[in-house]
Amino acid sequence: MTKPTILVATWGDGLFAVTGDERTQEIANQPVRGLAPDGRGGALAIVGRHSLRRRAPGGEWAIVATTEFELSCCVAVRDAIYAGTDDARMLRLSHGGAVLDPIDGFDHVAGRDAWFAGSAIVNGQRLGPPLGIRSVAANSNGSILFANVHVGGIPRSVDGGRTWQPTIDINSDVHEVRAHQADPDIVAAASAFGLCISRDSGATWTIERDGLHASYCSAVAFSGDDILASASTDHFAAQGRIYRRPIKPDGSLVAVEGGMPAWINGIADTGCIATNGSTIVVVDRAGTLYLSTEFGLAWSQSSSELPIPSSVLIC
DSSP: OOOOEEEEEESSSOEEEEETTEEEEEEOSSOEEEEEEOSSSSEEEEETTTEEEEEOTTSOEEEEEEOSSOEEEEEEETTEEEEEETTSOEEEEOTTOOOOEEOGGGGGOTTGGGOOOSOEEETTEEESOOSEEEEEEEOTTSOOEEEEEETTBOOEESSTTSSOBOOSOGGGOEEEEEEOSSOTTOEEEEETTEEEEESSTTSSOEEEOTTOSSSEEEEEEEETTEEEEEEESSTTOSEEEEEEEESSTTOOOEEOOTTSOSSEESOOOTTOEEEETTEEEEEOTTOOEEEESSTTSSOEEEEOOOOOEEEEEEO
C-alpha cells in the first residue's frame, strides 16, 4: 500500500512533507498556512503572508499570485481560487489570472460592523488573532461559498462571491468551517460553544456539545460517514481531545479511540485535521502527528516534534 504524503505547514519554519518515517522540508524559514487542495491533484498554500503558491503533484512549488493583503486561507472552486485575509476581506483569483482581486460584496455583509477581533489584552499584551477570516470552504458542487470570520459568524454566498449573507450568530465564535465532500447540503463548523452542523447548506445551524469534555472546538473535518472535531477547554489549553459523530441526525459525539491517545498535546487548531478518502491526519500544537488509514478506526503516531503547525493536508 502506498503511503500518503502529508504536508504540514508551520507558523514560522516553512513546510514539511512527511511520508512514513521520512520528513523533508520543502519550504524553509517562512510562515506557511492555509493548506488546501488545488482541485488538480496538487496543493495550495499561503507563504510569507502575501504569496499564494501551488504545489504540483510531483512536489514542485510555483507562485500563483502575490498581494499587498495579508492572506490567511484559501479554497479552489472550479476555475477560481478564493482567499481570505487577516483583515476580514475576501479575494478572488480568476482562471488564467495572476491578481487576487478584492470582492467588494464581502465588505457589505449585513452585520459586519458588529464583527470583532478574537484577541484579548492579557498582562498588557494583546494575545490571539486579529479580526480575520480563519477558514473558507465551498460545498461539494461549488454552488455555495462559506467564510468563517473570527469573530463574525459564517457569511455565505450563493452567487459566486458577488454577494454574501450572514448565517450563524457571530457570538458562536467559529474557528473553522468545512463542507461535506459529497453532500452539498451538509456543512460543519467548530465553535467555542461546540460542534455546529447545518443540513441546509448553511442557512440554519444547530450546536451540539453533549459528549464533549469541554465545548471549545477549534477544528473540524469530514471522514466517510463521520464528522471529526477537536475540543479543549480554551485556545491555550495544555491538552485536547478528538471526537467523532455520525453525520446522520440521530448520532452522538464520542471520543476517538483505537490508538488515538485520550489527550493530545495542546489543541488541534484550525486546519489541523485533514482527510482524504479513508486517511485521516491530526496534528496537535506540540507537533505530534497522528495517522489513520481506516477512517479513524485505528491510529498510529506518524511523526513528532514538528514545529508549531498552522495546517495539514494529505496529498
